[in-house]
Amino acid sequence: xxxxxxxxxxxxxxxxxxxxxxxxxxxxxxxxxxxxxxxxxxxxxxxxxxxxxxxxxxxxxxxxxxxxxxxxxxxxxxxxxxxxxxxxxxxxxxxxxxxxxxxxxxxxxxxxxxx
Amino acid sequence: xxxxxxxxxxxxxxxxxxxxxxxxxxxxxxxxxxxxxxxxxxxxxxxxxxxxxxxxxxxxxxxxxxxxxxxxxxxxxxxxxxxxxxxxxxxxxxxxxxxxxxxxxxxxxxxxxx
Numbered sequence: 001x002x003x004x005x006x007x008x009x010x011x012x013x014x015x016x017x018x019x020x021x022x023x024x025x026x027x028x029x030x031x032x033x034x035x036x037x038x039x040x041x042x043x044x045x046x047x048x049x050x051x052x053x054x055x056x057x058x059x060x061x062x063x064x065x066x067x068x069x070x071x072x073x074x075x076x077x078x079x080x081x082x083x084x085x086x087x088x089x090x091x092x093x094x095x096x097x098x099x100x101x102x103x104x105x106x107x108x109x110x111x112x113x114x115x
Numbered sequence: 116x117x118x119x120x121x122x123x124x125x126x127x128x129x130x131x132x133x134x135x136x137x138x139x140x141x142x143x144x145x146x147x148x149x150x151x152x153x154x155x156x157x158x159x160x161x162x163x164x165x166x167x168x169x170x171x172x173x174x175x176x177x178x179x180x181x182x183x184x185x186x187x188x189x190x191x192x193x194x195x196x197x198x199x200x201x202x203x204x205x206x207x208x209x210x211x212x213x214x215x216x217x218x219x220x221x222x223x224x225x226x227x228x229x
Contacts (some may be wrong), residue, residue, distance in 0.1 A: 003130040102163065103158070
């Protein structure tokens with residue numbers, strides 16, 4: 001069955017520091033993968049996605065993620081965090097199941113940025 | 116429209132009452148999804164509509180939950196006889212409906228059942 005694990009519930013980083021949010025997935029076929037960000041009281045905004053091709057994908061707001069099939073991972077990175085990056089981050093894997101192109105989400109990682 | 120819209124943004128109801136949540140997808144998107152986000156949980160798939168096909172209801176947690184999509188556009192999620200465990204944020208998403216693709220999410224409806 002499809003599943004997504006985000007092992008870090010909460011991460012705190014200093015502004016300007018680098019960031020890596022972990023995501024591991026379980027899926028029998030070639031996955032397509034997403035990172036979404038959710039600010040308080042807001043819906044989910046797409047940061048980036050991987051469907052195929054280059055395993056290093058660039059997204060908005062300076063984020064990037066690397067798909068590593070051997071590790072079943074799709075970790076999100078940013079070289080220098082800004083205070084406005086404080087939010088909840090969700091990794092998701094897309095799967096076609098019973099006709100629906102569902103997204104299976106991890107439980108999220110809450111990012112706190114300290115000055 | 117410019118994005119997915121949902122209404123109301125917040126809903127407080129009493130246990131046992133029925134509620135209706137509305138989703139207006141991006142114009143031209145044929146696929147529409149409902150998800151539920153409970154406190155401390157990830158997003159849980161509820162139901163999926165694609166064009167005129169029969170909806171995929173495999174994620175609905177009980178028969179108290181139902182949804183319809185009129186005219187291939189606006190969707191309504193109905194929860195009958197609400198229970199406290201139904202308290203959550205209900206998110207709607209839409210996509211073009213062409214297979215592997217990006218889903219665009221609305222701001223959600225925060226439901227609190229007292």
